[in-house]
Amino acid sequence: MPVISFGLGTWQVKRLKWKQDLIARAENSLALPTLPLPPVVNPSIADKEFDFRRVTVTGTFRHDQEMLVAPRLYEGEDGYYVLTPLERKNGSKLLIFRGWIAKRFKEQSSRPESLVQGEQTIECMLRQKPAKNFFTPPDEPEKGNYYFMSIDDMAASTGSQPVYIQALENLTYDGREVYPEILVRRGIPIGKPPKVEFRNTHFQYIVTWYGLSALTTAMLFILFKQRQAPKFSTSSKLAHARSLDR
Numbered sequence: 001m002p003v004i005s006f007g008l009g010t011w012q013v014k015r016l017k018w019k020q021d022l023i024a025r026a027e028n029s030l031a032l033p034t035l036p037l038p039p040v041v042n043p044s045i046a047d048k049e050f051d052f053r054r055v056t057v058t059g060t061f062r063h064d065q066e067m068l069v070a071p072r073l074y075e076g077e078d079g080y081y082v083l084t085p086l087e088r089k090n091g092s093k094l095l096i097f098r099g100w101i102a103k104r105f106k107e108q109s110s111r112p113e114s115l116v117q118g119e120q121t122i123e124c125m126l127r128q129k130p131a132k133n134f135f136t137p138p139d140e141p142e143k144g145n146y147y148f149m150s151i152d153d154m155a156a157s158t159g160s161q162p163v164y165i166q167a168l169e170n171l172t173y174d175g176r177e178v179y180p181e182i183l184v185r186r187g188i189p190i191g192k193p194p195k196v197e198f199r200n201t202h203f204q205y206i207v208t209w210y211g212l213s214a215l216t217t218a219m220l221f222i223l224f225k226q227r228q229a230p231k232f233s234t235s236s237k238l239a240h241a242r243s244l245d246r
Contacts, residue, residue, distance in 0.1 A: 023196055025051075026051060026052040026196040027052075027196050029050070029051065029052040029053050030052045030053075030054065030125070030194060030195070030196060032053060032054070033054075034054040034055060034056055034123060035053065035054070035055050035056070036055065036056050036057075036058075037055045037056065037057045037094070037124075037165075039088070039090050039092060040092070040161070041094075041161055041163045043161070043162045043163050046126050046163050046164075048128075050126045051126060051127060051128050052125060052126070052127065052196060053125070053126045054123060054124070054125055054168070054194065055123075055124050055125070055126060055165075056121055056122070056123055056124070057086060057088075057094055057096070057121070057122060057124055057165065058088065058089075058119060058120070058121040058122075059086040059087050059088040059089070059093075059094065059119065059120065060086065060087050060117075060118065060119055060120065061084050061085070061086055061087075061096075061115075061116060061117075061120065062084065062085040062086070062087050062093070062158070063084060063108065063115050065084065065085045065158045066082065066083070066084045066108070067082075067083045067084075067144075067146055067154055067158075068080040068081065068082060068083075068106065068144070068146065069081040069083065069146045069147065069148065069149055070103075070145075070146070070147065071103075072100060074100040074102075074184075074190060077102055077103075077184075078102075078103045079100050079101050079102045079103045079105075080100070080101055080103065080105075080106060081097065081099070081100055081149065082097075082098040082099060082100070082101055082114075082189045083095055083096065083097050083098065083149065083154060084096055084098055085158045085159070085160045086120075086122075092161060093158060093159055093160040093161065094160055094161055094163065094165055095151065095154055095155045095158060095160040095161070095162075095163070095164075095165065096122070096124065096165050096166075096167055097149070097164070097165065097166045097167060097191075097192070098167050098189040098191065099167060099169070099189030099190040099191040099192065100189060100190045101114065101184075101187055101188075101189050101190075102184060102187065104187075105187035110187060111186070111187025111188070113186050113187065113188055114186075114187050114188045114189060122167055122168075122170070123167075123168045123170075124165045124166055124167050124168060125165070125166045125168055125192060125194065126163070126164070126165060126166075127164045127165070127166050128164065129149075129151045129152070129162075129164045130148070130149050130151075130164070132148050132150070136148045139153070141153075141157060149164075151163070151164045166191065166192045167189070167191040167192070168191050168192055168193070168194050169190060169191040169192060169193045169194070170191060171183070173186070173188070
């Protein structure tokens, strides 16, 4: 057990270094100047080399092809992620993750202010496509039920380029800065904040595994010392007791 836990602790040290490098690269990419997205995007390059890169895209939202992914939480409230194709002047489409809306705004008729019309220029962030886990149920596109952002499948169904693009948080309404709660109450999607969000719990795991290794090593040492201690037979103990009585 000490050897296994020590090995796991050492592995977590390597994982910590990997995660720190990953965060540093992401923060450096996010700090670079915003770029206009080219007409055609190479998905493999966008996925690997431009993760967290800020870009601007211009086009018209195709609200008739909107897709909702549920269940998703924001500040403890249940709701949906909104993904909508953005059609550009050259006829190509980009699938845009617009943000989160509350569950009560599922129907488009309940949130007319979110259905922006005409040509829009929005600031976004390129991201790696999310990986599906084993417990996520399969999507039901024929019923409009999506449980996972299957970017490739969603892009194919809407004729969009298979690139994961997140609209950045824009806390303005009618040209004024507002609190996020204002947008939530009006059913306007809340985009992603422009910051790196990676879970980094490797240091806690390092402490846990190395601590467990030290503890089990100490326990084994104590057990070994106890086994090495001299043992007296019953007759020896009686003889020892008689000698003390004399």
